[in-house]
Amino acid sequence: MSPTPDTTGAPLLEADGVSIQFGGLRALTEFRLAIRQGDLQGLIGPNGAGKTTAFNVLTGVYKPTQGEVRVAGKRVNGWLPHQINHLGLARTFQNIRLFRALTALDNVKVACRAQGALHVEGVDFGAKLRGAALNYRDWWRALLLTPGFMAEERELTRQAEHLLEVMGLSHRRDEEARNLPYGEQRRLEIARALGTQPKVLLLDEPAAGMNTREKADLMVLIRKLRDEFSLGILVIEHDMKLVMGICEKITVLDHGETIAKGAPEQVRSDRKVIEAYLGDNYLETHGGAA
Ligand SMILES: Nc1ncnc2c1ncn2[C@@H]1O[C@H](COP(=O)(O)OP(=O)(O)OP(=O)(O)O)[C@@H](O)[C@H]1O
Numbered sequence: 001m002s003p004t005p006d007t008t009g010a011p012l013l014e015a016d017g018v019s020i021q022f023g024g025l026r027a028l029t030e031f032r033l034a035i036r037q038g039d040l041q042g043l044i045g046p047n048g049a050g051k052t053t054a055f056n057v058l059t060g061v062y063k064p065t066q067g068e069v070r071v072a073g074k075r076v077n078g079w080l081p082h083q084i085n086h087l088g089l090a091r092t093f094q095n096i097r098l099f100r101a102l103t104a105l106d107n108v109k110v111a112c113r114a115q116g117a118l119h120v121e122g123v124d125f126g127a128k129l130r131g132a133a134l135n136y137r138d139w140w141r142a143l144l145l146t147p148g149f150m151a152e153e154r155e156l157t158r159q160a161e162h163l164l165e166v167m168g169l170s171h172r173r174d175e176e177a178r179n180l181p182y183g184e185q186r187r188l189e190i191a192r193a194l195g196t197q198p199k200v201l202l203l204d205e206p207a208a209g210m211n212t213r214e215k216a217d218l219m220v221l222i223r224k225l226r227d228e229f230s231l232g233i234l235v236i237e238h239d240m241k242l243v244m245g246i247c248e249k250i251t252v253l254d255h256g257e258t259i260a261k262g263a264p265e266q267v268r269s270d271r272k273v274i275e276a277y278l279g280d281n282y283l284e285t286h287g288g289a290a
Contacts, residue, residue: 018067027053028256035232042247049253051236060084088199092189100178108160111195167191183214200232
C-alpha cells in the first residue's frame with residue numbers, strides 16, 4: 001500500500017517574497033510558496049502570468065531580484081541549476097528538452113549518473129578541483145572498462161529500467177527519444193527528472209499535447225509518483241480538469257502577482273480568478289458560485 005502523504009514536515013522548497021524583473025517588466029512579484037513531502041500543488045494563470053518564470057527562479061535558471069529561494073532549508077539564490085538539483089529539486093520543461101538522439105534508456109541513465117556525480121555546492125574552488133580530478137579518474141575507468149565501472153553501469157541500467165517501467169515506457173527502452181509519440185516523450189522527461197532522485201518535482205505543463213485518455217492516465221500517474229517516491233510536486237497546467245482533479249492547493253498568478261491561493265473549490269469560485277483566467281464560460285460549463 002502507498003504511504004499516506006505527510007504534508008506536515010519542514011518545507012523542501014520555499015519561495016519567500018520572490019520577485020524578478022526583466023528591464024521594466026515585473027515578471028514575478030512577492031511570490032510565496034512552500035512545498036512539503038506529500039504535497040501536490042498547482043500553479044495556474046493566463047499566458048504570460050509568470051508561471052514558467054517562477055519555475056526558472058526556483059530551479060536557478062534566473063536569480064531573483066528580491067526575496068529568497070530555499071531548497072531543503074538552504075538559501076540557493078545564485079546557485080546553478082545542477083547544484084540546486086543535487087539538493088533534491090528536479091523539473092520538466094514546457095518545451096520538451098530530451099536528448100533526442102539518445103535512446104529512452106540512455107536519457108534516463110544520464111540523469112541517474114548525474115545524481116551519482118560529485119556534489120559541488122556553492123562556488124567552492126577546492127570542491128571544483130576535486131570534481132575535476134574525479135572526472136579524470138572516471139574517464140579512465142570508462143576507457144579501461146574496469147570491473148567497478150561495469151558494476152556501476154549495471155546498477156545505473158537497473159535504476160533507469162525501473163523508472164521506464166514506472167512511467168509505462170519499458171517497451172520504448174531502446175528507441176531514440178525523437179521517435180517516441182509526443183505523450184511518451186513527456187513521460188520520458190518525467191522519468192529522466194526522477195533519475196536525479198528528487199524530493200520535489202516541478203512539472204511544467206506535463207499534459208500539453210496529450211489526448212483526453214493520456215491526460216486521464218497522467219493524472220493517476222502523477223499521484224502515484226507522489227506516493228511511491230515520497231515527493232512534493234508542483235504542476236503548471238492549463239488543463240483545469242487535470243489541475244483541479246489532482247491538486248490539493250492551487251496558486252493563481254496574473255501579471256506576476258499572486259491573485260489567489262487555496263483549495264481547488266475555493267480558487268475556482270474566486271471572482272478575480274474568474275475574471276483573469278477561467279472566464280464566466282468556465283462557471284457555466286463546470287458549475288460553481290462566484
Ligand atoms: N528572459 C526573459 N527576458 C524578458 N522577459 C521575459 C523573460 N522570461 C520571461 N519573460 C516575460 O515574463 C512574462 C512571464 O512569462 P512566463 O513565460 O513566465 O509566463 P507563463 O505564465 O509561463 O506563460 P505561458 O502560460 O504562456 O507559458 C512574460 O511577459 C514574458 O515575456
